[in-house]
Amino acid sequence: MSVTSAQGFEAAGIAIGLKSSGGKDLALVVNRGPRHSSAAVFTSNRAKANPILWSQQVIADGTVSAIVLNSGGANCFTGPQGFQATHATAEAVATELGVSAGDVLVCSTGLIGEQLDTGKLLPGVATAAAALSADGGADAAEAILTTDSHPKTAVIERDGWTIGGMAKGAGMLAPGLATMLVVLTTDASLASDQLDRALRAATRVSFDRLDSDGCMSTNDQVSLLASGVSGIEPNADVFAEALREICLDLARQLQGDAEGAAHDITIEVVGAVSEEDAVEVGRSVARNNLFKAAVFGNDPNWGRVLAAIGTTSAPFDPYAVDVSMNGIRVCHAGAPDQSRDLVDLTGRAVHVLIDLHEGQRAATILTNDLTHDYVHENSAYSS
Template identity: 65%
Template sequence: MSVTAAKGFTASGIAAGIKENGNPDLALVVNNGPRAAAAGVFTSNRVKAAPVLWSEQVLKGGRLTAVVLNSGGANACTGPKGFQDTHATAEKVAEVLGQNAAEVAVASTGLIGILLPMDKLLPGVEQAAAALSEHGGEKAAIAIKTTDTVHKTSVVQGDGWTVGGMAKGAGMLAPGLATMLVVLTTDADVDSDTLDRALRSATKVTFDRVDSDGCMSTNDTVLLLASGASEVTPGYAEFAEAVRAVCDDLGQQLIRDAEGAGKDIRIEVVNAASEDDAVEVGRSIARNNLLKCAIHGEDPNWGRVLSAIGTTSAAFEPDQLNVAINGVWVCKNGSVGEDRDQVDMRYREVHIVADLAAGTETATIWTNDLTAEYVHENSAYSS
């Protein structure tokens, strides 16, 4: 279903030859209207890929008629030539669709620091345009995969309207978004300001709280396109909740498919003085390599949780911290709590609760364990 679950959209995914192994590598998503409202959220990395620089500019107009996405190369750190290539890609899409390049977003993912093979990509755009279909959402989702083992899609139905989407990402998953490309579509009849508001509030509590390996990408892009084809304008709260639900579902799929991961870790920080404190503590725990190794080894090593909390500026007293792992309060008042042998860590899901005893705010961060497979995937070849 993916990006074509909502009415008014067509999509395709084809193999343009950008990837040397011949796998699908080019996706096209087209908004056939009647509306072409859009919003976008991009990486906060200051080293931004050419397509991010381009698409940020395009989104200022609040309109998108098409999105073209490629895997097989990030077009990041490629200088003026890389930007020219992105521009040429948007122009090519505009030409074949009879649209304006200033309303075409571009997204790329793959290795940093190599130029895209434009002699393959541009003919690929023609091929992708010819393949556009109301049933093309799955193929588009497949074409944006890099090290992803599965493609990721999600759909939420409203009352007469739909929000659907696709995502890719399996490494460099970190806040400020991730090496992740996400395209969401809706046939709800909403304007770009509403899309922007709903998208930002959704990503803040979903993709921004997925932190697989602390590495922030140069290419992260999340786009939301509205066609208005349902002719229904839902209430804001209802619409925003649907967008959040799709983002949350896709974010969970990213974590479950993170490179080399054996455990999915949900870190719930409770009783924080502020939401910012809760997020800072959650991230610090999520990025602690020693803890991530311990979880891999099914060792409820709460000392490493406290050690991570101690590096933050959040409000807490060390002797009032409590930590539960899979429901067992292994640390109470900053010291030894319930018997750690009671913690059952055999399953893929691991739930850590860090109680700061400093307020009433809460945040949840998702991460993975650190495994030899992660090291292998990220050292055995360039990615």
């Protein structure tokens, strides 16, 4: 049910011919209220797509009535014509729903540098509005996919209130704030500033810790809409915890479906002086192509882990570092420990534990291996 699991929301997902596959490519999510408090985080890529530039204005007042999302084109680096396409889309949604265009978020995903076909998009908005339904969450989750192999949805229910969500993302998966399209809805009764705090806290330790291929997208957006239908205002910590949980769930789903990946790699860095150091160390390993290729080959090549750590600015002593892979400590105090032959990497899940022995802080980065399928998917056709 995804974005329609919480009360007060309707959604639709339809095919309007933007995708050459003919699959669903336009999603609409509407908050029927009574509240319309909202929050959103956006890619930190300085090359921002037109829908990002638009949506940053929309979210400024914390009020959102609807989100329209298309796959089949990123509408990024498309000039003034591209921005007009985004604006026109929001206006079309506003007209259909009787709301202000300034309360309509827009998301696009697909190839950069191609104009969207507004001749299909604008009539499509009317069709999507007519298809809105309290059961439309699954269709919407399908319509936002690009190279994803399946929809990603999640639902968390608490005492009288619910958070639901959908996500898409398989390539260009590296944090910039958000790194994909995600829509979260809740019927909890919260103000936009409360949502904003919870959303930033949750994305910081979920989507921002997902770094599948080191490539930051131009179009990423995570939105959270609250309808207030439940009439319940949850404790801030309880809500934040639930939101973090659903964001981590969706982040894991994105990791599990990353383009061409054969392994889901969890890089846990402990013993760091600061959390920022731990993140930097984890990310350096996550972005090391040699390490990623070794994991694809089921090779516990821990030297590549240490070579990556050495490129960071995090405090560490190369002769104090421990590295374990899937439970086998292969490096102790910067020297060989247990035999690498004991490490079994044949499963999909790989756990790398790095202990810097410098402090008390930790962070976990999620990544994937570098595979032939990744190269194939990103070289055989434009995406």
